[in-house]
Amino acid sequence: MIVVGSGAGHLEEEVRALGGELVEVEIKKFPDGEKYVRVLGSGDEALVVQSTFKPQDENLIELLLIGDALRERGFTKLRAVVPYLAYSRQDRVTKEGEPISVRAIMREIGLYYDELYVFDLHNPETLRFFPGKAVNLSPARAIAEYFKDKLGDGVVLAPDKGARARARAVAEKLGLEYSHFEKKRVSPREVKMWPVDIDVVGKNVLIVDDIISTGGTMVKAANLLRARGAEKIFVAATHGVFAEGAIERVSRAVDELAVTNTIPTPVSRISIVPDILAL
Amino acid sequence: MIVVGSGAGHLEEEVRALGGELVEVEIKKFPDGEKYVRVLGSGDEALVVQSTFKPQDENLIELLLIGDALRERGFTKLRAVVPYLAYSRQDRVTKEGEPISVRAIMREIGLYYDELYVFDLHNPETLRFFPGKAVNLSPARAIAEYFKDKLGDGVVLAPDKGARARARAVAEKLGLEYSHFEKKRVSPREVKMWPVDIDVVGKNVLIVDDIISTGGTMVKAANLLRARGAEKIFVAATHGVFAEGAIERVSRAVDELAVTNTIPTPVSRISIVPDILAL
Numbered sequence: 001m002i003v004v005g006s007g008a009g010h011l012e013e014e015v016r017a018l019g020g021e022l023v024e025v026e027i028k029k030f031p032d033g034e035k036y037v038r039v040l041g042s043g044d045e046a047l048v049v050q051s052t053f054k055p056q057d058e059n060l061i062e063l064l065l066i067g068d069a070l071r072e073r074g075f076t077k078l079r080a081v082v083p084y085l086a087y088s089r090q091d092r093v094t095k096e097g098e099p100i101s102v103r104a105i106m107r108e109i110g111l112y113y114d115e116l117y118v119f120d121l122h123n124p125e126t127l128r129f130f131p132g133k134a135v136n137l138s139p140a141r142a143i144a145e146y147f148k149d150k151l152g153d154g155v156v157l158a159p160d161k162g163a164r165a166r167a168r169a170v171a172e173k174l175g176l177e178y179s180h181f182e183k184k185r186v187s188p189r190e191v192k193m194w195p196v197d198i199d200v201v202g203k204n205v206l207i208v209d210d211i212i213s214t215g216g217t218m219v220k221a222a223n224l225l226r227a228r229g230a231e232k233i234f235v236a237a238t239h240g241v242f243a244e245g246a247i248e249r250v251s252r253a254v255d256e257l258a259v260t261n262t263i264p265t266p267v268s269r270i271s272i273v274p275d276i277l278a279l
Numbered sequence: 280m281i282v283v284g285s286g287a288g289h290l291e292e293e294v295r296a297l298g299g300e301l302v303e304v305e306i307k308k309f310p311d312g313e314k315y316v317r318v319l320g321s322g323d324e325a326l327v328v329q330s331t332f333k334p335q336d337e338n339l340i341e342l343l344l345i346g347d348a349l350r351e352r353g354f355t356k357l358r359a360v361v362p363y364l365a366y367s368r369q370d371r372v373t374k375e376g377e378p379i380s381v382r383a384i385m386r387e388i389g390l391y392y393d394e395l396y397v398f399d400l401h402n403p404e405t406l407r408f409f410p411g412k413a414v415n416l417s418p419a420r421a422i423a424e425y426f427k428d429k430l431g432d433g434v435v436l437a438p439d440k441g442a443r444a445r446a447r448a449v450a451e452k453l454g455l456e457y458s459h460f461e462k463k464r465v466s467p468r469e470v471k472m473w474p475v476d477i478d479v480v481g482k483n484v485l486i487v488d489d490i491i492s493t494g495g496t497m498v499k500a501a502n503l504l505r506a507r508g509a510e511k512i513f514v515a516a517t518h519g520v521f522a523e524g525a526i527e528r529v530s531r532a533v534d535e536l537a538v539t540n541t542i543p544t545p546v547s548r549i550s551i552v553p554d555i556l557a558l
Contacts (some may be wrong), residue, residue, distance in 0.1 A: 033333035039376040055310035057340040068378035097318040099347035
């Protein structure tokens with residue numbers, strides 16, 4: 001049984017179309033701003049899908065309230081699917097006095113849920129903060145399928161070394177070559193970057209990352225690839241946490257920008273719903 | 280050491296003026312809407328003051344992040360003072376499938392805090408959901424002091440039988456008589472109400488309640504008291520969760536409306552800060 005929260009309303013139609021058994025929920029806000037939830041179904045196990053993009057705190061509290069309602073209703077096993085996990089980039093203390101915010105959020109979810117499923121977590125090591133079983137799902141299948149025909153016998157690139165495993169996962173599904181961009185700071189304001197050990201001349205290229213916010217790196221990488229003679233340039237990311245104007249900036253610099261639907265955006269054309277239904 | 284969150288910013292100046300030792304905190308929002316907190320101080324025990332009025336979910340998550348930061352910084356004992364606790368009226372399942380939302384919130388706070396202090400909780404029985412020590416503080420001292428001179432040898436009334444203990448607490452501090460209004464539904468749309476066993480002719484009256492939202496009951500009670508010959512009529516409540524227009528409606532019907540500063544409103548003239556500093 002699947003429960004869809006406010007933060008996953010954009011996935012509901014596809015969940016239903018693909019045969020997911022949905023439990024109806026009533027979700028509203030009182031005039032004072034408090035959320036009200038009510039679960040109209042009973043059972044033993046439930047999969048609660050709730051992405052936690054903006055307003056992230058409301059979506060997090062709603063996930064808690066749905067958990068309480070399901071426990072009260074007698075559900076014994078609850079799995080939370082949080083396609084985009086808020087606070088995942090606040091994963092370490094960089095200045096004394098800071099929290100590890102993602103830890104607090106994982107503990108909060110752990111109050112009611114036995115298992116947690118997220119997509120392409122910024123720092124997978126932080127999964128250890130969840131008190132139960134926690135799984136980091138890969139968007140590689142979805143991204144590979146979406147770009148298969150467009151990419152042809154092109155190559156897959158990561159924008160930096162840290163994202164190399166992401167590029168590899170997509171490339172392997174397509175039987176293509178992959179590599180990453182090396183970066184070097186050449187002055188306080190300038191970072192030089194170049195693709196390592198790979199020939200892009202006349203080839204289609206897909207650049208893959210976890211999150212796009214300003215899109216600055218992607219635009220720079222695309223311009224570099226053009227200058228080096230790449231054919232078509234595509235950009236894919238799991239989470240489209242776009243800053244103002246970022247979609248337009250990246251779209252102008254590449255042949256196509258597409259992200260998954262962990263967050264609903266105008267370019268969320270790659271669906272992770274089949275991966276959720278496979279759980 | 281006292282840490283003041285965004286939901287208690289309106290109390291900070293008075294905490295400082297009354298000698299509270301404040302720990303500086305940096306609180307901001309990232310462009311994507313995520314909160315960032317940083318605690319600029321160290322120690323062993325801290326009292327974190329955070330009221331959770333609208334935007335209540337943001338204030339709740341911020342309380343969690345402050346807790347994580349303090350634990351990370353080495354604090355061993357944390358007490359949360361939540362003057363107004365969000366979701367406190369969602370205290371029972373009235374329709375199958377609902378959560379007991381206040382339980383979820385108390386458990387969430389219990390992830391990081393050893394003790395919880397709230398003011399005039401809607402249903403004090405729900406304190407049992409907090410995993411540690413939980414205390415319901417009374418606003419009676421603050422309300423009694425504020426209205427002492429204005430009320431003179433008047434009487435204190437509760438708007439219904441359930442709030443009678445609240446009226447008694449204030450009356451006893453002032454050495455005055457107290458009672459409550461009895462209510463009876465006389466038709467589907469009409470409820471009759473009258474003050475029980477007390478004479479209000481020529482007397483000043485203070486009506487005391489926990490929360491005012493629409494203010495409908497208070498206006499009705501005030502009009503009844505006027506018709507029965509009461510002198511001045513005052514209304515006090517702990518939490519001013521005012522619906523649109525409620526302050527004006529009640530103010531027009533009485534001589535003075537004043538609430539405590541658990542929630543900042545234009546009529547939050549009664550301070551609970553001394554009670555916090557006494558903890």
